[in-house]
Every structure is written in C-alpha cells, then in structure tokens.
Amino acid sequence: MKKIMIVTNHSYMLYRFRKELLSRLSNYSTIVICTPFVGHEDDFRDCGYTLIETPINRRGMNPAEDAKLIAQYRSILKEQAPDLVITYSIKPNIYMGSLCAMYGVPYIANVQGLGTAFESPKMAAVVSRMYKHGLRKAYKVIFENDGDAQVFVERRIVQRKDIEVMQGAGVNLSEYTYHEFPGNDPVHFLFVGRIMKEKGVGELFDAAERLNQSQNIVLDIIGFYEDEYKARVEDLVEKGIAVFHGFQENPIPYYVASDCVVMPSYHEGMTNVNLEASALGRPVITTDIPGCNNSVDEGITGYLVRPRDTQSLYNAMKHFLTLSIEERASLGRNARIKMENEFDRNGVVSRMSYIVSEVLYGA
Numbered sequence: 353m354k355k356i357m358i359v360t361n362h363s364y365m366l367y368r369f370r371k372e373l374l375s376r377l378s379n380y381s382t383i384v385i386c387t388p389f390v391g392h393e394d395d396f397r398d399c400g401y402t403l404i405e406t407p408i409n410r411r412g413m414n415p416a417e418d419a420k421l422i423a424q425y426r427s428i429l430k431e432q433a434p435d436l437v438i439t440y441s442i443k444p445n446i447y448m449g450s451l452c453a454m455y456g457v458p459y460i461a462n463v464q465g466l467g468t469a470f471e472s473p474k475m476a477a478v479v480s481r482m483y484k485h486g487l488r489k490a491y492k493v494i495f496e497n498d499g500d501a502q503v504f505v506e507r508r509i510v511q512r513k514d515i516e517v518m519q520g521a522g523v524n525l526s527e528y529t530y531h532e533f534p535g536n537d538p539v540h541f542l543f544v545g546r547i548m549k550e551k552g553v554g555e556l557f558d559a560a561e562r563l564n565q566s567q568n569i570v571l572d573i574i575g576f577y578e579d580e581y582k583a584r585v586e587d588l589v590e591k592g593i594a595v596f597h598g599f600q601e602n603p604i605p606y607y608v609a610s611d612c613v614v615m616p617s618y619h620e621g622m623t624n625v626n627l628e629a630s631a632l633g634r635p636v637i638t639t640d641i642p643g644c645n646n647s648v649d650e651g652i653t654g655y656l657v658r659p660r661d662t663q664s665l666y667n668a669m670k671h672f673l674t675l676s677i678e679e680r681a682s683l684g685r686n687a688r689i690k691m692e693n694e695f696d697r698n699g700v701v702s703r704m705s706y707i708v709s710e711v712l713y714g715a
Contacts, residue, residue, distance in 0.1 A: 354381040354712045357434035359444040361408045367392035369521035373701045422447050446486035453489035462494045465621030484509045496520040496621035499642025520622025522697030528631035530688045531608045533681035538568040542610035544625045547577035552616030559666040564593045607632045630687035637668045653687035
C-alpha cells in the first residue's frame with residue numbers, strides 16, 4: 353500500500369474535522385500522523401494509524417524552536433519515506449512543504465485561513481516569502497474560500513492553476529442533524545470558540561451588555577478564554593448576562609439549546625462553528641468576511657455584520673430579537689437546507705480523495 357503522511361498542528365482539530373477523510377484515505381494507503389497530540393490518540397491508534405509526536409508552538413515565532421521542528425520534520429520525512437504528504441496550518445505548510453520540495457516528495461498543502469499574519473504589511477511580506485518557498489512545488493494548494501486564494505494569487509505566492517477551493521472541511525450532516533427550534537424566553541445567543549480578540553469577543557461582549565439594558569438575554573459561551581478576557585467573562589456572568597460553560601468536547605447540545613449562534617470573527621478560513629450551527633437548524637449572525645459570509649445568506653439563514661464593529665453587531669442581534677419565533681425558526685430551517693446543498697462533508701472528502709488518487713496513481 354501507499355503511505356500518506358498527515359502533518360498538522362493539533363490532533364483534536366484533525367480528528368474533529370478530518371476523520372472522515374482519513375478513513376477514506378486509509379482504504380488504499382497507510383496513514384502516518386505527525387502532530388502535537390492533545391486528544392484522540394487512542395481513536396487514531398484504533399484506526400491503525402502510526403502516530404508521531406511533533407511539538408509545535410502554534411502562535412510563536414521562536415527561531416530556535418522552529419529550527420528544532422524543521423530538524424524533526426527532516427528526520428521523520430527521511431525515516432518514513434511517504435509517497436505523499438498532506439499538510440495543514442502555517443508551520444507544517446511552510447516547513448514541511450519546503451522539505452518535501454527539497455527532497456522531491458509529492459505534497460498537498462491546506463491553507464486554513466490567513467490569520468493575523470496578513471494584517472501587518474511587514475509581517476505579510478515576510479510570511480508571503482516563506483509561503484512562496486514552502487508551496488513552490490506543491491501538487492495542489494487547497495483553500496477554504498475564494499478570498500484567501502485570491503490573496504495568494506495577487507501576492508504571487510502560488511499560481512491559480514495550482515489552487516483548489518473547497519468549502520472548508522464541510523459538515524457531517526449525519527452527525528449534525530436538524531433539530532426543532534427551541535424558542536427560548538429569554539433568547540439565548542451562543543458563542544463557540546476560543547475567547548480571544550480575533551474572534552470578535554470584545555464587540556460581542558459590548559453588544560450583549562448593551563442589549564441586556566433594554567431586554568433580558570442570555571449569552572452562552574463555550575471555549576477557552578485568554579487571560580485578558582477572564583475578568584470580562586466573570587463580570588458578565590456575575591451580572592447574569594452570560595453563562596460560561598468552558599470547553600466542551602461535544603458542543604451539539606449547546607447548539608441545540610440556543611436560538612442563535614454569533615461568530616463575529618475578524619478572519620477565518622471557513623468557520624466550522626457556522627456550519628455546525630446551521631446544520632442543526634440554528635440561525636447565525638457572523639461577520640461579512642471570506643470564510644464567514646460564505647456560510648450565511650443575508651436575511652435568509654442569518655445576518656452579516658461589519659467586522660470589528662460593535663454597532664453593526666448590536667443592530668443585528670437587536671433585530672433578531674424583534675423576530676417572531678416562527679421567523680427565527682424559518683431562518684434555521686433555511687440554514688439546514690443551505691448546508692445540505694453546499695457544505696456536505698461527503699462532497700469535500702470525495703474531492704480531496706480524488707486529488708490524492710491523482711498524485712498516487714495518476715487517476
């Protein structure tokens with residue numbers, strides 16, 4: 353059998369969003385996973401995959417740490433001698449991609465959003481050069497939205513002919529099934545994600561506090577918070593505006609219990625939160641940016657707001673409160689239909705599997 357090596361920066365995210373793809377690929381190849389393991393090791397082992405621990409500082413740019421990671425990647429690549437490498441996230445894309453190019457190993461890179469690296473002109477210039485080197489011989493570079501792909505084309509990092517755009521990881525419609533609308537009183541808004549500036553939580557907290565001055569609402573929060581938001585979350589909880597549930601391995605019951613999911617992120621590849629909420633039949637309020645606006649049809653499945661704009665977010669949440677329960681439920685039903693028509697994970701898995709087959713077998 354052929355050998356495929358998967359290189360990423362988070363085992364939990366790999367399992368949650370790519371387990372169906374790995375299962376499909378394992379039908380005709382052996383699977384080696386290189387990642388920091390922060391969950392699901394036993395699940396991967398039960399599938400017969402080979403696991404290699406590769407510690408990564410996901411957010412830092414420490415030259416000594418990165419040099420150590422590159423050396424480890426080089427050693428693994430030589431030892432495993434894979435027929436194909438598939439990379440996810442920035443450091444695997446750049447560092448492992450560069451090594452694959454150097455040693456003539458076929459590879460497919462997945463760019464899962466631009467992140468903060470492209471917000472600063474200086475940093476964007478540096479990262480663009482690194483990406484260009486890392487992706488120079490990739491068989492395909494896969495993006496989760498057209499906007500991100502266009503940035504790479506305009507910066508001459510990759511050529512359009514080498515790009516595929518998919519709908520993120522899609523959503524597992526069998527796992528995330530439609531649920532009837534709850535119609536809570538008071539209305540429950542839900543945020544799912546890391547509680548950090550780039551997710552727009554500052555604007556969300558401000559909007560929720562302002563809304564609660566005139567109408568009682570509940571903001572349910574799921575995720576880890578960064579230290580700078582600890583006091584703010586605790587204050588909202590103390591005031592009775594928010595309920596903090598912490599990290600949840602299975603967020604489905606919280607989606608189901610909510611009336612509306614809010615994701616005011618500054619940048620995304622394709623936000624899985626929007627897809628999961630929509631598949632379950634919940635309206636979504638999200639920012640009008642690539643990776644978020646793809647998943648919501650304005651006024652039909654939810655609402656789009658300006659990024660970094662508390663007033664815009666407040667207006668959308670306030671408008672949602674004026675809707676009847678049936679109007680809210682209708683948005684949720686439409687959201688489910690959109691997921692069925694555009695974001696079925698089976699379709700994403702089939703497309704990716706075909707690309708892999710092209711590399712391995714020329715078919």
